[in-house]
Amino acid sequence: MNKQDWTEKQVLKQPVTTLKGVGEATAEDLSLLGIETIEDLLFHFPYRYEDYRLRDLAEVGHEETVTVEGTVHSEPLLRFYGRNKSRCSFKVLVDRYLITAVIFNRPYVKRQVKVGRTIRLSGKMDKHRLQLTVQHYQWTNRAGQNEEDEGLLPVYSVTGKLKVAQFRKWIKAALRDYAAFIPEILPQSLLERYKLLSRSAALQQLHFPKDWQEGKQAKRRFVYEEFFLFQLKLQALRKRHREQVKGLAQHYDHQKVERFIQSLPFKLTAAQHRALEQILDDLQAPYAMNRLLQGDVGSGKTAVAAIALYASVNAGYQGAFMVPTEILAEQHYLSLKRFFAQDNIQLALLTGSSSSTERREILAGLQLGTIDVVVGTHALIQEDVFFKNLGLIITDEQHRFGVEQRRRLRRKGAAPDVLLMTATPIPRTLAITAFGDLDVTVIDELPAGRKKVETYWVREEMLDRVFRFMQNQIDQGRQAYVVCPLIEESDKLDVQNVLDFHAELSQAFPQYRVGLLHGRLGSSEKEETMRRFAAGEIHILVTTTVVEVGVDVPNATLMIIYDAERFGLSQLHQLRGRVGRGEHQSYCILIANPKTETGIQRMQIMRSTHDGFEVAKKDLALRGPGDFFGTKQSGLPEFKVADMIHDYRALEVARKDAAALINHPSFWEKEEYAPLRAYLEEQLRAEAKLLD
Structure with missing residues (x-):
């Protein structure tokens, strides 16, 4: 970086108190908005604009917000009504139109209104009655002297004692004094x-x-810049990972892996075969795999994971399978046990509930290499866990783990291959773009014979009919889940809870065995409840969302979700995926009385959409990418201007441009890319923890 660049940078890094009128108290309020320096202030963008430019009434539509200027043509009429409410109206001549201006709850206006005065009015225009409901007005006797004459007025988010009008003045002053010091970061090309x-x-x-x-x-400029800089960092991480992290070339016996695949109790789908091919190629490659495997609920990701683990063990390495909850760890452990039943693969389960004796034996087995595959929760990343030869890490529901947690597990081996799995489908093109540092594989096909789960939305008043339907299903030999959002009653939330509902159902159906499952139960209690439910000893399982992922009971055909409007779309889809896993027709009943338009939309989407990727797309549109991806966990930034959904095309273009640039020798040599290289260096230094 040359001296001039350094000077520019230092100028913009000056404290915001450098500006006239910004004292220490104001600086404290500004710091709550993340504004410490002149640069921070300049890059605090408006979230909307107020349009006070004058309009010709002939071009204005009915009920359109408009700003007009005219002469007061009548004395004001002030009327009081209700409790402390008022309505002041007067005639204004605007060009050739005589309109009625109405101002509510500002009685002092009557004293200001004088026939012949020039006034500028902004508000909603009733074109039929030629009446303007005034939101903002200003007396204007000196043409061209109003702030509003300048075009669109920015509106900023402010806090404390800050006022938007004052904020505009600071921005103007900062632009006037410091715009010349704003360095260009994008290359001229x-x-x-x-x-x-x-x-x-x-x-x-x-x-x-x-x-x-x-x-x-x-806005177009900054949308591209934000996406491009984000992608540049991701592509640089990807390049460095490939070049510096020399992986394990895992040479497994192809014939044995093929025999293992043939021994499975089902035939793989074409999508599973495609996914497996990419993963097995990565295992054999000399670089460390860093792949995201996406698949809808029930698409068979666990089977693909089992084959990958088998191949890695066959090549002489150990495998680790990390999941976010104990109940899911137990499910995966039992699934893998079934898959590996005919093979001499030593499997272990390590969770927070493992006894001290079990834990000691497992830790010794991992260090000596007598345990081939371990399934576990966060317990796997504790400091006293060592592997003899860790070759493959699989993380399920990867968005539930932070970057740091995944990094700690990766450090348990010498550049092991990493496979991240998620049952939260993200539209593939968006996933490739968002997770630019990962290779993305999608299983977009369900196993043959899977019946569509019929989904219904009913209001709480129909609960009796829902109970009758549940009784009918159980009498046919089936089982049911009932999901509630809370464990116990809450003073703050008027929603159903599992403890009360379990008691209610036990009383309503004394002829059935009603089970209870929630996060506060001990691991052994949860395991025993799930074992009994899977064995058919429990007819109705009342539960919280601990059954959201991984629980597999083919005989369960009914999923009832209480207060369904309190769940996200993707979560509802995950819960629905717990049924429909056997040969019988399955049903999902959403009990909800949504009070918002969005809540109603969510219920309608669930009723009409069964494809997980389509549900995800709609969930993304309703919730926004921050909530959907879990911004804090995934490392995705909260863009100031850009929107990953609406500006998707720009995101894809920026990704391609960043990848092309990072992989071209000229980027690392040419002067025109110096600002980008400096930015990248700063970013990679700040996020060094990602570069394990």
Whole structure:
């Protein structure tokens, strides 16, 4: 970085108190918004604009928000009604239109209104009655002297004693004094290719656009910049991972792996075969695998994981399978036990509930190499867990683990291959783009013979009919899940809880065995309850979302979800996936009385959409990427301007551009890329923990 760049950087890093009118108390309020420096202030963008530009009433539509200027044409009429409510109305001549201006609950306006005064009014226009409901007004006797004359006014999120009008003045002052010091970070070639504004011009126009088109062009520049810089970092991580982390070339016996696949009690789908081919190729490659395996509920990811583990053990390595909950660890352990029943593979289960004797034996077995595969929870990443020769790590429901937790497990071996699995489907193109440092594999096909789960949405008043339907299913020899959002009654939330509902169902159906499952039960209690449910000894299982993933009971054909509006779409889809795993027709009944439009939408989507990827797409649109991906856990940033859903095309373009640049020798040599290299160096230093 040359001296001039350094100077520019230092200027922008000055404290915000450098600005006139910003004292220590104001600086404290600004710091709550993450604004410490001049640069922070300049990059605190408006979230919307108020359009106070004058409009011709002839071009204004009915009930459109508009700003007009005219002359007061009548004395004001003030009327009081209700409790402390008022309505002030007067006539205003706007060009050739005589309109009625109505101002609510500001009685003092009557004293200000004088016939012949010029007034600027903003509000909603009733074109039929020529009546304007005024939100904002200003007396204007000196043409061109109003702040509103300047175009679209930015509106910022503020806090404490900060006022938007004052904030605008600080932004203007900062732009006036420091715009010249804003360095360009994008290379000229990209600016020209996409006809993007310079960083300085885009910054000015994003804060104070003269019209919507200017604002749009400024936003377009920063959408691309945010995506491009994010992708540049991901692609650099990916490149460094490939180059520096020399992996294990795991040479397994192809014939034995094929025999193992043939011995499974089911035939793999074409999608499973494709996924397996990519994973097994990665195992044999000399670089460390870093792959995300996505698949809808019941698509057979565990079977693919089992084959990968078998291949790794066959090649002389150990495998670790980490999952977020004990109940899921127990399920995977039992599944793998069934898969490996005919083979001499030593399997262990390590969780927080393992006894001290079991734990000692497992730790010794892992260190000596007598245990081939261990399934476990966070217990696997504790400091006293050592492996003799860890070759493959599989993490299920990867979004439940933080970057640091995954990193700690990876350090248990010498560059082991890593497979991250998720049953939360993300549209593939978006997953490839969002997780730019991962290879992405998708199982987009369900095993043959899987029947679609019929889904119904009913209101609470129909609970008796739901109970009758459940009774009918159980009388036919089937079983049912009933999911509630809480464990016990809450003063703050008026929702059903498992303890009360378990008591209610036990009383309503004395002829059936009603089980209870929730997160506060001990591991052995949960395991025993699930064992009894799987064996058919429990007819109705009342549970919280601990059954969301991994629990597999083919005879369960009914999933009832109480207060369904309290769950996200993807979570509802996961719960629905607990049934429909056997030969009988299965049903999911959502009991919900949603009070919002979004709540109603969610119920309708669940009723009409059965494909997990489609559900995910709609969930993403409703919730936004931050909630969907779990921003804090996944390492995804919260973009200031860009939106991963609506600006998807720009995201994909930025990903391709970043990948092409990172992999081209000129990026590391040419002067035009120096600002990007400096940015990258700073980012990679800050996130060094990702570069294990």
